[in-house]
Amino acid sequence: MTNSSQLAQTKERGILIVLSGPSGVGKGTVCTALRGRASDLIYSVSATTRKPREGEREGVNYFYRTKEEFLSMIEKGELLEWAEYVGNYYGTPKDFVEKTIEEGKDIILEIDVQGALKVKEKFPEGVFLFLLPPSLDELESRIVGRGTETEDVIAGRMMAARDELELVKHYDYAIVNDRVDLACDRIQSILTAEHCKRERFMPAIQKWLEEVH
Ligand code: ADP
Numbered sequence: 744m745t746n747s748s749q750l751a752q753t754k755e756r757g758i759l760i761v762l763s764g765p766s767g768v769g770k771g772t773v774c775t776a777l778r779g780r781a782s783d784l785i786y787s788v789s790a791t792t793r794k795p796r797e798g799e800r801e802g803v804n805y806f807y808r809t810k811e812e813f814l815s816m817i818e819k820g821e822l823l824e825w826a827e828y829v830g831n832y833y834g835t836p837k838d839f840v841e842k843t844i845e846e847g848k849d850i851i852l853e854i855d856v857q858g859a860l861k862v863k864e865k866f867p868e869g870v871f872l873f874l875l876p877p878s879l880d881e882l883e884s885r886i887v888g889r890g891t892e893t894e895d896v897i898a899g900r901m902m903a904a905r906d907e908l909e910l911v912k913h914y915d916y917a918i919v920n921d922r923v924d925l926a927c928d929r930i931q932s933i934l935t936a937e938h939c940k941r942e943r944f945m946p947a948i949q950k951w952l953e954e955v956h
């Protein structure tokens with residue numbers, strides 16, 4: 744039996760995870776917490792034309808680009824997807840995502856619903872997670888409480904939240920962000936389950952069947 748293939752050596756492509764949800768629901772907070780406790784989960788850093796918020800860092804939260812630079816990235820085909828969201832452009836650098844998955848590592852994309860649907864066309868095998876607030880009132884008070892947006896932008900983001908909620912049907916899982924630690928637990932449980940999907944083991948099992956013959 745010592746010559747038989749080891750299941751652990753058959754790890755194939757990493758899992759692509761998309762996390763969406765209305766502005767202010769806590770996507771950034773939950774992703775930061777996940778990055779702290781799941782060190783093997785890679786985070787995709789998006790490009791944006793939005794200005795950095797206080798405390799945000801180039802290359803950590805976003806790659807901050809001018810509109811001209813962003814349009815040139817689109818033209819050169821450097822983005823896996825991009826979307827305009829309440830007056831700014833956002834997009835996912837393509838090469839990094841593809842390379843990470845090829846290396847067998849899991850990657851999480853924190854992107855809006857328009858972008859998520861485009862990613863789903865290219866990666867239907869991805870795992871699509873939608874973060875929900877405990878209530879709409881709580882959502883609004885989180886955006887207001889963050890204190891980074893003007894009243895106009897807050898109103899725009901609440902309207903966008905309505906449209907986004909209608910698209911929740913395209914997602915595989917809904918996660919309530921009542922408490923950050925619980926939301927992270929739920930996401931980690933989902934990832935554990937996704938790694939146990941039978942399909943991921945079929946190439947190895949197939950090899951075993953051939954060895955037994
Ligand atoms: P998003 O990235 O979805 O726009 P943020 O991560 O910026 O949202 O969170 C918006 C605000 O809500 C922040 O002030 C954050 O500290 C707060 N927040 C996030 N998650 C929770 C939570 N589970 N309970 C209470 N406040 C939260």
Ligand code: 5GP
Binds near residue numbers: 766855
């Ligand atoms: P924020 O300005 O609050 O950081 O992000 C606004 C919205 O843009 C959020 O819904 C966020 O998930 C989304 N977003 C961030 N990066 C990307 C991206 O690369 N592509 C798309 N389509 N949306 C993104």
